[in-house]
Amino acid sequence: MPSPSAGALDAQGRLVWTGGDVRALLRVPGASDDKRTRGTVAMRTGSDAYPGAAVLGVEAAWRAGAGYVRYIGPRRPADLVLARRPETVVAEPASVSAVHADAWVIGSGTDPALRPPEETAALRHLLAGAVPVVVDAGALDLLPADAPVIATPHEGEFARLRARLGLAPERAEALQDPARRAAAVRETAEALGGTVLLKGATTLVAGPGAAPVIAIDAGTGWLAAAGTGDVLAGVIGALVAADRAAGRGSAPAALAASAAWLHGRAGRLAAHVDGGRPGRPLVALDVAEALPAAIAAALADVADDMHDHRTEEDHA
Ligand SMILES: NC(=O)C1=CN([C@@H]2O[C@H](COP(=O)(O)OP(=O)(O)OC[C@H]3O[C@@H](n4cnc5c(N)ncnc54)[C@H](O)[C@@H]3O)[C@@H](O)[C@H]2O)[C@@H](O)CC1
Numbered sequence: 001m002p003s004p005s006a007g008a009l010d011a012q013g014r015l016v017w018t019g020g021d022v023r024a025l026l027r028v029p030g031a032s033d034d035k036r037t038r039g040t041v042a043m044r045t046g047s048d049a050y051p052g053a054a055v056l057g058v059e060a061a062w063r064a065g066a067g068y069v070r071y072i073g074p075r076r077p078a079d080l081v082l083a084r085r086p087e088t089v090v091a092e093p094a095s096v097s098a099v100h101a102d103a104w105v106i107g108s109g110t111d112p113a114l115r116p117p118e119e120t121a122a123l124r125h126l127l128a129g130a131v132p133v134v135v136d137a138g139a140l141d142l143l144p145a146d147a148p149v150i151a152t153p154h155e156g157e158f159a160r161l162r163a164r165l166g167l168a169p170e171r172a173e174a175l176q177d178p179a180r181r182a183a184a185v186r187e188t189a190e191a192l193g194g195t196v197l198l199k200g201a202t203t204l205v206a207g208p209g210a211a212p213v214i215a216i217d218a219g220t221g222w223l224a225a226a227g228t229g230d231v232l233a234g235v236i237g238a239l240v241a242a243d244r245a246a247g248r249g250s251a252p253a254a255l256a257a258s259a260a261w262l263h264g265r266a267g268r269l270a271a272h273v274d275g276g277r278p279g280r281p282l283v284a285l286d287v288a289e290a291l292p293a294a295i296a297a298a299l300a301d302v303a304d305d306m307h308d309h310r311t312e313e314d315h316a
């Protein structure tokens with residue numbers, strides 16, 4: 001199993017994720033690989049109300065190196081996914097239980113209030129299985145679950161997830177304190193019995209257990225744009241699927257942290273903030289499109305140098 005960080009803890013006791021940590025978890029395909037050994041990601045994302053989320057997540061999973069991406073969803077998002085990425089294999093929502101995958105991504109661009117009961121049952125079946133599931137946005141209401149899960153809330157969803165798990169509410173001001181924020185993420189992961197990735201300017205990841213909370217500070221404020229979270233879910237799915245297909249058994253928190261790091265780096269590339277420049281606006285699809293360059297940079301050991309060029313504004 002690839003070894004994660006050598007262990008640089010910051011003043012809040014958080015493990016600061018680096019390009020070296022990402023590199024240790026990435027897998028470069030070789031002569032013995034085929035599309036299936038590189039990992040199959042299945043995505044039950046998107047809806048008639050939010051079809052774009054399906055496109056963003058699928059694009060991100062492909063661009064993060066998945067060997068196979070399956071999209072399972074209604075006709076309208078499925079058609080848009082195919083128009084954008086004809087490589088994708090699509091199926092009807094009813095077939096969720098029959099689809100093979102090394103990792104699932106569920107919830108981005110879906111509304112639990114509009115979810116048909118049979119789909120809820122199929123997702124619950126998935127969430128009782130052994131295949132890892134990235135649980136985003138409109139599927140967070142289905143937690144907790146027995147499957148290995150990586151929950152990816154933003155701050156609003158984090159508060160609701162904590163309530164579901166019977167945890168005390170954390171005031172928004174308290175969550176501005178880095179140490180309190182890390183403690184809240186750890187507590188939530190423990191109560192979930194799974195991995196929690198709390199999105200933000202600094203993204204935090206914790207699994208259940210004693211390992212330190214991971215902090216990922218690789219991004220840029222330009223990532224604060226609708227749909228970038230849908231992209232992140234696809235990246236996590238691709239990394240988890242690749243790891244499982246290769247039988248590596250890396251820690252889900254390390255995989256989620258690496259995905260967040262690549263997402264942040266891709267955001268910086270898309271916004272042209274390297275070299276101390278203030279950058280420029282991006283859209284979520286730009287971030288997905290920059291993922292291959294972010295992966296190449298991580299593999300080539302140049303991304304850490306770029307990180308040192310962050311502007312003061314980025315750190316604010
Ligand atoms: N192109 C698309 O199809 C897009 C689809 N999206 C999907 O749209 C659905 C709704 O997502 P939204 O997050 O926009 O939900 P909402 O905008 O409905 O927000 C839900 C609640 O969370 C709060 N909230 C949102 N972001 C927050 C943050 N960063 N910190 C604290 N509170 C926050 C809001 O104030 C609100 O109370 C999701 O399924 C999402 O995946 C979005 O990702 C945007 C793009």
Ligand SMILES: Nc1ncnc2c1ncn2[C@@H]1O[C@H](COP(=O)(O)OP(=O)(O)O)[C@@H](O)[C@H]1O
Pocket residue numbers: 153154199200201202203219220221222223224225226227228229230231232263
């Ligand atoms: N100020 C910021 N600096 C860096 N990254 C940010 C900032 N604001 C948001 N992000 C990142 O952008 C993404 C937003 O995800 P999310 O809130 O789920 O949006 P959406 O639901 O619209 O996709 C997350 O990956 C988050 O970490």
